Amino acid sequence: MTINKSSSNYLNEAKMAEKKNREKEARNSSDDIFVDEVKFKSKVPKKPDEEFYVSKINKPAKIKDDPNFFQSLMFQFSKDNTSGMAAQLAYYFLLAVFPLLIFLLTLVPLFQIDQETITQMIQDYAPSDIAGTLEGIIGDVMTASSGGLLSVGLIVTLWSASNGMTALMNAFNVAYDIEDNRNFIVAKLLSVVFTVILALSVILTFVLIVFGGQIGNLMFGVIGLDQHFQTLWNLVRSILPVLLVFVVFLVMYTTAPNIRLKVKSVIPGTLFTTIAFLVASWAFSFYISNFGNYSATYGSIAGVIILILWLYITGVIIILGAQINAIMHKRTLRKEKEEDGQDESIA
Template identity: 40%
Template structure:
């Protein structure tokens, strides 16, 4: 016999499925993928420009990126980034950082449109206000990635230094190891919380966007790792698409990422409409 809680969960999934269909999330995800592929390389260039002012090297971020992106697409990404860095001067990248940031924020602006559709909201904010917010989110996302990389790369050295000063036991070292590995996950959740809260043209509370943020973070990490594992071990798109295989894989990965982000917004919107309906009763 199905209890009340199970009925609520089933009803939630049915409404979520209905909203995904009504808002044409798969089609919207395809549109978003177009903007993301245009913003992907400028965002990496902007991120590497920031990293050039820290003790991290471009090799560190590319190494971490290789764990998520399939090998064939990673070769394409790393080759393109290396060409940009080798053929373009650092001063030129710094001078053109505003244009690079503007292009990279196009993907964020496209996601904002998708979230407005999830909440059935029309966009009445000015173009410059909306674009400014998209640029701000891009900057915060970049800083969050840099902070996560610092903890991953230098977390062990920092932990050993702290332990030597305070004379902490090995138990704290194990605890610090978990904190260092989980920090990117928590940082990503915080980024999505801020994004889902402020991106739609609707006043929302933190607790209203937490479910979608947790779902998006966990689903994106798990599915990205599974997709990368499948492509690296079973899927060979090079045989089908030749030299375009890496691009096709990157497009599929960005499409999956787009769908996950939009579903996270739809989940928050579904829960919000359910709460509104419950209050009316």
């Protein structure tokens, strides 16, 4: 009797499973936009009573069987939801911009830099709407600069900006289709290090632009070199900020993804990001200064809106650079596997 019950239960379970499969097939055939859940093979150990599933946006991305580089990039752009990740980066970076600005400005009195020098530089390089917003913040911070503000600004800056760097690291991992299973503390420390590098690069760029001439006079005037060397220094001074941007992106693209990469493998994406970032920043500033009239639409918050747009464009460019590197990396791995297969067949 027990055997009959077991057999009956087994048959019932088999029928139920078959019925569920038929219902699932019918649902898939009648509803083309239905997407099955996909289990995720994670390196992180899981508990016996839990499963990992792929986190995704249910948006189709098309690609041909043998795509060229541009088609692969467009597929990667759509598959990785690049526009959404860039918006996420813009949000985090916006939260980090003002604490970072406060922190940097609290250091200004230590170097005997007056407010007029900073505001003049902002007027020369930033669109008028953003310049007005930044000048107001600069005036408030420099008149109320204190050690307490410095310490609070440092803590808030590192925390807020590191969140932006964490989002950037996640975007890089998505580009390479890899899991970020690094320890939370390690990942947070790495994002803080990138934040500090970025802050130092901003300070160094500011010093080169504002005080480059004085530095050249001190360097070449003391040892008695003529005007030709100062002309050469002025040329070097104009190139150094670009080189600095390149080095910062090179370091991020090499070390931020959770995968071992050679420096030469990330050079294509770094070159693209550096050139595109500088050109897009100049073009955006030119457009805002000459054609855009955001003040008529957004009023007093026009500067913030423009800043968000610029951060969004920057996010798209940085992610595209990572995707270029990822495509090159995947193609290199595929080529190496094909060559290894040919060698084995010959042997």
